[in-house]
Amino acid sequence: MILNTRPADPGMPAHDHVYRHLRSRVMHGDLPPGQALTLRGIGREYEVSMTPAREAVRRLVAEGAFTMSASGRVSTPELSNERIEELAALRALIEVELASRALPRAHLALIERLQTINNAVGEAVTQRNAVSYIRANLEFHRTLYLRAQAPAMLAMAETVWLQMGPTMRALYGRLRRTEPPQFHRLIIAALRAGDEPGLRLAVRSDVTQGLRMLAG
Amino acid sequence: MILNTRPADPGMPAHDHVYRHLRSRVMHGDLPPGQALTLRGIGREYEVSMTPAREAVRRLVAEGAFTMSASGRVSTPELSNERIEELAALRALIEVELASRALPRAHLALIERLQTINNAVGEAVTQRNAVSYIRANLEFHRTLYLRAQAPAMLAMAETVWLQMGPTMRALYGRLRRTEPPQFHRLIIAALRAGDEPGLRLAVRSDVTQGLRMLAG
DNA sequence: CATGCCGGTTTGTGATCACAAACCTGCCTT
């Protein structure tokens, strides 16, 4: 399948385009866990040679978006339950800190934007669309965390999201829930009230709720 | 300069060797901040072509060991004070958690090993050898955190170390201290006592002491 | 029917090359 996702990129290197597009697909759950990829296949999809495909894949492996077998074969990761618990704990640590740093800078326009995004999350849930749900959910979090003015921490959080992307998709497929995430409402409420302990708790709860999906 | 650090690697791809060696050099402060590198230069050093050099560099850029200019030139990062503060905060978050998870599994043999490593840290300080100091210091932390059985968190912590490597070297050069790190003793004492709050405080203090170097 | 083997095929690795852009050095102009 030819994707032709490159609209005559002026100035953007081919490997960067491949990297960005693949990264977005993985992060948003477009690929299932264990999905195998080949350099020649990626090159074919993006109409480039193996060289840029290799560089894009190498970057993504370094970020944990893909795993690499001993023979160099790449595929999306199949996370063990222990690994999922770890990544959720990392999300809790980093994102609680990001939310806490964003709180003093969160003015009304931001809160209203979060409200709007949260409505999109609710729509994705009712439509049972995994990719849309994940994308809207991450946009909700990223919009809040951008206010923290902490790019290194945000990059770390995104790396964790990237590693969990395929697993999130699989988890969502198992999910029987049709109501929008309750903790997003708590996050918004805590932001409105300027309630820092409440915000920390709400973010931690929201971020670790996937574990309850897994266990229950 | 030819390094010839490849002893006829059987089964290890060339790009992997270049990656590992460069990564170690950056993490341990062998390169100053802002050090420029070229693909052809790396290839010459390691006696490989540009291809494996490019892949190794790409991985390291993805991990934050190098920064890349718009034109693709790579160099070690020159961190702003804000960025340093962020990375120190990340270290505090992640490493306190790692230490906390390692505590229940820390038996006497581990504590004695930490003691030995800490003596090496002290020696490096008296010799005023930045690379030895950084290497021994990181070995101290890694030895403890390995007991946490949390590979994803440890990988995150190492990524932060990697990003701070060149800056740590520069900071150490400015340092006028000749006594070994006081907080390592507190960490060991807390491990011996099974004192979790004390351990968390000691690790947080040790990890953020670089900031005091910076400010003072 | 299960198991091991053996062929072709696929795949990652690394080298080399052409090319364009960025870089740098020295000179010239003002």
Next chain:
DNA sequence: AAGGCAGGTTTGTGATCACAAACCGGCATG
């Protein structure tokens, strides 16, 4: 003397190729 401009040189990018190892059929053998 300072700024800009042109030359050659360095550098990253991407394509292509050769090669070896891994993979995956089916078939033969127990």
